[in-house]
Amino acid sequence: MTDNLKKFQEEVKTNEELQKKLEAMKDDITIDKLIAAAGEYGITLELDDFAPSEDGELSPEDLEAVTGGGILNILFSRKITCHRCGAVCSGATGYAYHLATTHL
Numbered sequence: 001m002t003d004n005l006k007k008f009q010e011e012v013k014t015n016e017e018l019q020k021k022l023e024a025m026k027d028d029i030t031i032d033k034l035i036a037a038a039g040e041y042g043i044t045l046e047l048d049d050f051a052p053s054e055d056g057e058l059s060p061e062d063l064e065a066v067t068g069g070g071i072l073n074i075l076f077s078r079k080i081t082c083h084r085c086g087a088v089c090s091g092a093t094g095y096a097y098h099l100a101t102t103h104l
């Protein structure tokens with residue numbers, strides 16, 4: 001996970017307004033929407049910030065960071081299977097990255 005994505009994760013954890021925004025878009029999430037949402041809170045994200053780590057899994061620190069966290073769990077750790085090709089992605093962020101890099 002990149003520093004910018006970590007910053008975004010921290011912001012999501014503590015910002016209820018941002019949590020509500022992300023909840024509202026979670027079923028139809030895209031990289032553009034995430035980047036725009038982060039930008040509203042002064043966090044600059046790029047497509048590469050959403051690239052999965054090399055082994056494709058969250059680190060123990062990442063998992064700890066999302067423990068107990070509704071929208072954080074959905075965004076970063078819940079497994080999502082791509083309907084088009086069957087790839088298994090880590091969280092809505094991983095899925096949005098997969099869509100943007102594989103199916104555009």
Ligand SMILES: [Zn+2]
Pocket residue numbers: 082083084085086087098102103
């Ligand atoms: Zn796919």
